[in-house]
Amino acid sequence: MEKSVVFNNKLLPCLLLVPQLIITFVFFYWPASQAVWQSFLREDAFGLTSEFVGLENYQSLFVQPEYYASMLTTLIFSSLVAVLSLSIALLFATQADKNLKAASVYKTFMIWPYAVAPAVAGVLWFFMFHPSLGTLARPLRWMNFDWNPLLNGNHAMILVVMAAVWKQISYNFLFFLAGLQSIPKSVIEAGAIDGAGPMRRFWTIIFPLLSPTTFFLLVVNIVYVFFDTFGIIDAVTGGGPAGTTTTMVYKVYADGRLGGDLGGSAAQSVVLMVIVIALTAIQFRYVERKVQY
């Protein structure tokens, strides 16, 4: 939908674009291209000289067992967080969509974790499940369950997953509720007249109609788990114990900052970029289709 009435000025629009273009070039295009360039270089330990090594950084990346481990961790972490936060949010949204008197109060109470920083969410959950002082670790101790996310990799993973899910429920809840409320009531009534009970109506009518929202949320959630959860992982486990919660993004950070391996870190960034671009492309194809409805 292009405007047919416009201003004829040629210089002014360029001036209006200048601030955004400068910031975009300086802080986006320049560093992004540097990331690609750096992935072909090897720097010495002091960062004084660098030498072009072609694909060597990538080669050494793909023989590292730790890199595959971080891929696997990312896969497990993101699927757990996405599946759990989507299904829990859907459960709450279907309940809030019912004609309840207090629905708007519940809605307000459900959405505010959106505003809590991931790192803060991580600290809260760490406090609750801290092996020695956590309020919720106490009952586990009474049951003689040796809960210790500081030492046990699986426990650490469970803890970061819980914090990440907690933080993401509100976002998914909002979109599911909006999706549910846009389903025409007449369709559901028609199902009821045909004798379909609430469960049957949900699975045969509501859930299929929600599938565009679900798919959109799935993509957004995966991107969330990739990047925004960095704060949770850093605050709760620092990638540990023994690298069991080191996701791909965390490894980029850890290798570059702690390991001083900028070439390897840049190569990892490029691999991540490719993954994110692929995910975004899927999302845009979906959005294109949705616009046509």
Added chain:
Amino acid sequence: MVEHRPLNDIIAYAILTLGVFIVAFPVYLALIASTHDAATVVGGNMPLRPGGHALENYYRAVFVGGSRTSREPVGHLLLNSFISATGIAVGKIFISILSAYAVVYFRFPLRKTAFWIIFITLMLPVEVRIYPTYKVVADLHMLDTYAGLILPLIASATGTLLFRQFFMTVPEELLEASRIDGAGPFRFFWDTLLPLSVTTISALFVIQFIYGWNQYLWPLLITTQDSMQTIVTGIKKMLTTTDELAEWQLAMATAILAMLPPVAVVVFMQRLFVRGLVETEK
């Protein structure tokens, strides 16, 4: 609702109450912990009722800082967070409303190119190009400055897209009418378009303020002095002390303080925030 069964409502209320409980419990615990003294919290048997040390803990967290480490008092970090979150929100609104205006209301060579140059930035979050961006900021001598905290985070197209979408829905008759009145591009922007955009601007402000406030990795990387940290990065440093006994009651007071501003914004601006969110994501 199709059929109305009381049992149905009871189940719904029960599930929603459980949901609110899950959502609120971690914060409730933090609030409780921030009112007890160190020994009670670390003892592992913290009661679920508030204790009597709230004033003392919050006073120490905000003005004094931890005793075991030389941490900055949180009051200063709160200010840093306010400045950078507001800077990110205002900066983004400023650059994106101008560029959206240019792209929608003018015809000029390379218009499409300019739009795509901006649009592509949606694909790569700052986390992916973190070290090169760090290097750029260092080369520009922006480490430990507010400019360094703010500028790299506003280099993305979300705002431009939102304003572009909104401008597309503004009736063309308005522009025609202002032109008949003899208004130029500045007058039209200032007198007509800006007042119409107030809702969109506020929604974007809310979302960007929260986004800026909650940043973690970026401030962590580019601040080397404790005095330039934000509260979200500061809180973790309270927990990583050299000896085992972190001051959890102060950390929890800090967590509550770090949550208050963005949560308040969401709760009070709920309608705007929800609208803005749903529209940016489309």
